[in-house]
Amino acid sequence: xxxxxxxxxxxxxxxxxxxxxxxxxxxxxxxxxxxxxxxxxxxxxxxxxxxxxxxxxxxxxxxxxxxxxxxxxxxxxxxxxxxxxxxxxxxxxxxxxxxxxxxxxxxxxxxxxxxxxxxxxxxxxxxxxxxxxxxxxxxxxxxxxxxxxxxxxxxxxxxxxxxxxxxxxxxxxxxxxxxxxxxxxxxxxxxxxxxxxxxxxxxxxxxxxxxxxxxxxxxxxxxxxxxxxxxxxxxxxxxxxxxxxxxxxxxxxxxxxxxxxxxxxxxxxxxxxxxxxxxxxxxxxxxxxxxxxxxxxxxxxxxxxxxxxxxxxxxxxxxxxxxxxxxxxxxxxxxxxxxxxxxxxxxxxxxxxxxxxxxxxxxxxxxxxxxxxxxxxxxxxxxxxxxxxxxxxxxxxxxxx
Amino acid sequence: xxxxxxxxxxxxxxxxxxxxxxxxxxxxxxxxxxxxxxxxxxxxxxxxxxxxxxxxxxxxxxxxxxxxxxxxxxxxxxxxxxxxxxxxxxxxxxxxxxxxxxxxxxxxxxxxxxxxxxxxxxxxxxxxxxxxxxxxxxxxxxxxxxxxxxxxxxxxxxxxxxxxxxxxxxxxxxxxxxxxxxxxxxxxxxxxxxxxxxxxxxxxxxxxxxxxxxxxxxxxxxxxxxxxxxxxxxxxxxxxxxxxxxxxxxxxxxxxxxxxxxxxxxxxxxxxxxxxxxxxxxxxxxxxxxxx
Numbered sequence: 071x072x073x074x075x076x077x078x079x080x081x082x083x084x085x086x087x088x089x090x091x092x093x094x095x096x097x098x099x100x101x102x103x104x105x106x107x108x109x110x111x112x113x114x115x116x117x118x119x120x121x122x123x124x125x126x127x128x129x130x131x132x133x134x135x136x137x138x139x140x141x142x143x144x145x146x147x148x149x150x151x152x153x154x155x156x157x158x159x160x161x162x163x164x165x166x167x168x169x170x171x172x173x174x175x176x177x178x179x180x181x182x183x184x185x186x187x188x189x190x191x192x193x194x195x196x197x198x199x200x201x202x203x204x205x206x207x208x209x210x211x212x213x214x215x216x217x218x219x220x221x222x223x224x225x226x227x228x229x230x231x232x233x234x235x236x237x238x239x240x241x242x243x244x245x246x247x248x249x250x251x252x253x254x255x256x257x258x259x260x261x262x263x264x265x266x267x268x269x270x271x272x273x274x275x276x277x278x279x280x281x282x283x284x285x286x287x288x289x290x291x292x293x294x295x296x297x298x299x300x301x302x303x304x305x306x307x308x309x310x311x312x313x314x315x316x317x318x319x320x321x322x323x324x325x326x327x328x329x330x331x332x333x334x335x336x337x338x339x340x341x342x343x344x345x346x347x348x349x350x351x352x353x354x355x356x357x358x359x360x361x362x363x364x365x366x367x368x369x370x371x372x373x374x375x376x377x378x379x380x381x382x383x384x385x386x387x388x389x390x391x392x393x394x395x396x397x398x399x400x401x402x403x404x405x406x407x408x409x410x411x412x413x414x415x416x417x418x419x420x421x422x423x424x425x426x427x428x429x430x431x432x433x434x435x436x437x438x439x440x441x442x443x444x445x446x447x448x449x450x451x452x453x454x455x456x457x458x459x460x461x462x463x464x465x466x467x468x469x470x471x
Numbered sequence: 472x473x474x475x476x477x478x479x480x481x482x483x484x485x486x487x488x489x490x491x492x493x494x495x496x497x498x499x500x501x502x503x504x505x506x507x508x509x510x511x512x513x514x515x516x517x518x519x520x521x522x523x524x525x526x527x528x529x530x531x532x533x534x535x536x537x538x539x540x541x542x543x544x545x546x547x548x549x550x551x552x553x554x555x556x557x558x559x560x561x562x563x564x565x566x567x568x569x570x571x572x573x574x575x576x577x578x579x580x581x582x583x584x585x586x587x588x589x590x591x592x593x594x595x596x597x598x599x600x601x602x603x604x605x606x607x608x609x610x611x612x613x614x615x616x617x618x619x620x621x622x623x624x625x626x627x628x629x630x631x632x633x634x635x636x637x638x639x640x641x642x643x644x645x646x647x648x649x650x651x652x653x654x655x656x657x658x659x660x661x662x663x664x665x666x667x668x669x670x671x672x673x674x675x676x677x678x679x680x681x682x683x684x685x686x687x688x689x690x691x692x693x694x695x696x697x698x699x700x701x702x703x704x705x706x707x708x709x710x711x712x713x714x715x716x717x718x719x720x721x722x723x724x725x726x727x728x729x730x731x732x733x734x735x736x737x738x739x740x741x742x743x744x745x746x747x748x749x750x751x752x753x754x755x756x757x758x759x760x761x762x763x
Contacts, residue, residue: 141589142618145590167587168593168597168600169590169593169596190564191566193539193566199600200565203600211536218538221539225539241639242640245584246586247637247638247755248637250755252667259756261756268667270668271665272665273665273666273673274663275661280663285651286668289644370643375647376644376651
């Protein structure tokens, strides 16, 4: 089996570093211009340059999304921006507009051009069309089944990228204007209001209600989770496995990237698939704030692929701190606090080289060097006793009992 | 300026022909979405013969994403339908465009993606890649449409009338919902109305064999604007008949053909339908600002 790329999102430099640290082979980010996800903390050129340096120094690649569907007014400065990305050393741009794809190709033969899922590519003929334009890679439509993906990989030569985890548009990507009409925000320019996740009364042709008053109609999709087909995707030769979520937290990224890194490696090393997938899903559950399902890979989504009663967008408070350093002599770790915790809590440390070890919080020394029973100030640097070796940049989370 | 109108029956075909529409659009169950009355291939054969007898140009609508696993079925259907002598095809999948242009170079191919064709540069690229006519995105303002029409008008199509499609999903969302609430409701090709909890307007929606589609509550009407766009060189206009009765569509055709007074047409149509300018005067560039 060929080792596929694990491609992770990042909304800012700390998240980019986390994604690389936890095993991403490549990271995609949005610049300040021409990118969707207007709410994500997008990168300016200096940040992108630092991101490229960091990624390359860790043998990872950096892709920049230039994936808005631009109106005429949005295109000012495009050439300069793409030239700057090329000069900085960005490995690829992810584009949705064919014009932007063409300009990017003209500007650089080095920087790859990846075609976004916003163009809903789902067949070989479409990929041949893009190849003729000079596109290097295509991100397939999320509507593709495992059978479609298999035929596409076997039937043409361009590398393909497939989403394996994260939020899903319920509508065909790039073909939805619900936000435009309902909120005057353009989803194809980063303004999606997620109107699909709202609740709707439903009336029949005679305008008689046919909905359930307690469970209104909604198009809210569960998130994608491809663990059950990951082995198939790897065996079939998919080049890049992509995690969605440039707006997701550092903790989410650490957990999800780490879990998929381990699953991919386990599968490549021939470990038991069932056990590996089960372990991965246990880990993923620690970061999910929305239920997941297997998308279109095996079947067209049924009612089980939707959230009718809740959207599940609650913010997890499980993430407690990151490790800065560890003193093995005194078994004291210096950590940066993210969420409050107290003496007596059962915690777990995880990192790329730290294997989910648990401990109970006993001694806590706050930033004033005083013993305390509780810490609650985000970003405070404190020391806690951990009875085993931990590594810088490991994450600490609460254990659910 | 050529006027395109979807057709679903012999009766419509004859009356639209008498109204001098420039082209009609046929749909089939396999190829087409966003219609309540797609034909079987056999029905299409009969319709197409009639259109050919009337010397009425006709197009087949292949207005959906074609998955690789459906590709061979698509080719079989195109092979058969091509024998019925279509003028061209209206497609939304670039792979279908690519295939048709290679294999049927004399057919006129209209690329209609609904949303993604939003600037003159992209129009230029798509025309150079094989599209004969491109349909502009429906979220463009009149000002943006005018700019593109001034450059490529003879090869541009816009929507001039009808409920506008707001979204398309490949999921059977309506039957999924009724399964979830355990209610036995027939959904296929039926018109439903969705009304968001906090709003008064209702959006029409239909489920077909390929997925689920939602449409605007009001009907787009731009008679006056089209007159000016035609002066700027607009080549092609779509009148969408979905959820609109035949008499109204005839009035719309006559109004665009200037066979009846536009104000009279508006007045008559507004008795039956809520009219709007959709997004032609409403820029949808607002974004949600979130403090970091």
